[in-house]
Amino acid sequence: MKPHPKWCGFFFIIFRKNYYQPVIMRSSYTKILRWILGLGLLVFGSNKLFPFMETPPLPPEAANFMTSLEATGYVLPAIGLLEVIIGLMILFNKWVPFALLLLVPITVNILMFHIFLDMPGIWPALVIAVLNVLLIQKYWKAYKPLFQDPV
Numbered sequence: 001m002k003p004h005p006k007w008c009g010f011f012f013i014i015f016r017k018n019y020y021q022p023v024i025m026r027s028s029y030t031k032i033l034r035w036i037l038g039l040g041l042l043v044f045g046s047n048k049l050f051p052f053m054e055t056p057p058l059p060p061e062a063a064n065f066m067t068s069l070e071a072t073g074y075v076l077p078a079i080g081l082l083e084v085i086i087g088l089m090i091l092f093n094k095w096v097p098f099a100l101l102l103l104v105p106i107t108v109n110i111l112m113f114h115i116f117l118d119m120p121g122i123w124p125a126l127v128i129a130v131l132n133v134l135l136i137q138k139y140w141k142a143y144k145p146l147f148q149d150p151v
Contacts, residue, residue: 030138034090037131040124041087041103048080062117079106090135097142100135107132 047053058066069075082102089099107129114122136143 030135033131033135033138034093034096037128037135038087038091040128040131041083041090045080045083045087048076048083056121058118058121062113065113065117082106096135097139100132100139101143103132104136 055066083106086099086103086106089095107125110125111122111129114125
């Protein structure tokens with residue numbers, strides 16, 4: 001039996017008609033989050049493939065690290081291609097749970113780069129990480145079978 005909505009008190013304001021589902025789970029909010037994350041990945045991934053934005057000045061350690069990644073000739077283009085593919089999957093709402101899982105290691109590496117080498121530039125990394133976590137939370141039902149015991 002569901003409790004009466006008044007039971008939630010002032011928290012009822014932040015819940016939608018189905019008061020067990022928070023506002024962040026509304027489909028319009030999910031679409032907005034998907035579009036922000038997808039467009040960000042598309043733009044920054046494209047920039048890794050075809051540089052059209054100037055990179056901000058980096059601390060010496062971070063610049064050395066980025067120079068070594070560029071020197072390999074394949075790491076940054078591969079990451080850029082993955083970001084573009086993931087961004088398109090998220091924008092076109094195709095295989096979004098899979099795309100979000102593909103994005104997790106990239107997000108973790110972006111965060112670690114900024115935590116250890118470029119702390120002042122961490123804000124875009126935090127935005128990507130938060131959007132990724134929120135969308136994974138939205139699609140959590142798709143991940144439940146991964147955590148169940150095999151039959």
